Amino acid sequence: MKRKIMAIQKILFLCVFAFLLSSCGRDRNINDYNDEQAQNNKARMQPYIGIYRGVMTGNQENAPISAITIEFSADAQPVSNTGKSTTEQQISMQGQITLDLPGRDKRILVFKKGTFTYITHELTVNVPILLSSGESQIIELIGSFNDNSFIGNLQAAGFKEFGGNFNIVKNAPPVDPNSINHILPSATGLDTNLRGYTGLPEFTDKKPSQEVVLTLSIPQTSAEQLFTDFFLPIKTVTVGVSYKNSPIATGIIRNAKWDLRNKVLMGSDNSTGIELKIECDQITPQPHVIEWDCDYFSSARNGLVFTGVFKPI
Secondary structure, eight states, rough: HHHHHHHHHHHHHHHHHHHHHHHHHHHHHHHHHHHHHHHHHHHHHHHHHHHEEEEEETTTTEEEEEEEEEEEEEEEEEOOTTTTEEEEEEEEEEEEEEEOOSSSSSEEEEEEEEETTTTEEEEEEEEEETTTTOEOOOOEEEEETTTEEEEEEEEEEEOOGGEEEEEEEOOOOOOGGGGGGOOOOOTTTTOSSSEEEEEOEETTTOOOOOEEEEEEEOOOOOHHHHHTTTTTTTTEEEEEEEEEEEEEEEEEEEEEEEEEETTTTEEOOTTTSSSSEEEEEEEEESTOOOOEEEEEEEGGEEEEEEEOOOOOO
């Protein structure tokens, strides 16, 4: 009897051992298969990897607005399976988009999870951006690879008319942004450099009129926010108001809003204890030229300080 029990225990031990070996081998084979599939998928994407350059055309203007460069690469990212010992490899397209505007700072956006469809050669990229206002905005890159080119659209979700389209070519030479006939109003290309306007407004205290300079700039922000701002219809700007003969701004209004759709510039600021407010209507006396008809208020002056028209410097 004792020998029979020992024989049974030995058989059970061998069965368990054999099962464990087969399980390990099966898991190892599954992992090998997943790795092999990942490498195959990565190889299928290889023809589309590289640097594509060209010009982006504004959807609203139907004219060139920026030189654009997109660098594509493929990356295998492990995806763990809950409750399983195997690991799958997920292949996604990643890269960097660079906008090079005439006379302005470059705008750069890095993306890591682009969805590529092998059959149609289509690519979809959605990049969530946290704006300075605390709101979230999605940047969309949608396009398809065709032979040696990538044809697509780049825009902020919900604002297609302020986006752009392009047909860019792999390994094409860099585009000189200054060669682009840039016709956009300054709001779209606004960067951290000051953009100035000057005027001879009428002062409410009846003092002799003197030249006043109005400056607009984008506040310090992250690279992602600066990139996103290019595609939004409402720009957050800092407004400076100063007399031309004075190097110090007599008034600064932070977080003013330039609304391209309604063609207004409005903002108020009481950070110094004195409330300053500006209200401007955008004037376009000729195509692609912006002027401002502004009212400027100060609580230190009990209301309206001056009203007048400001033209680009």
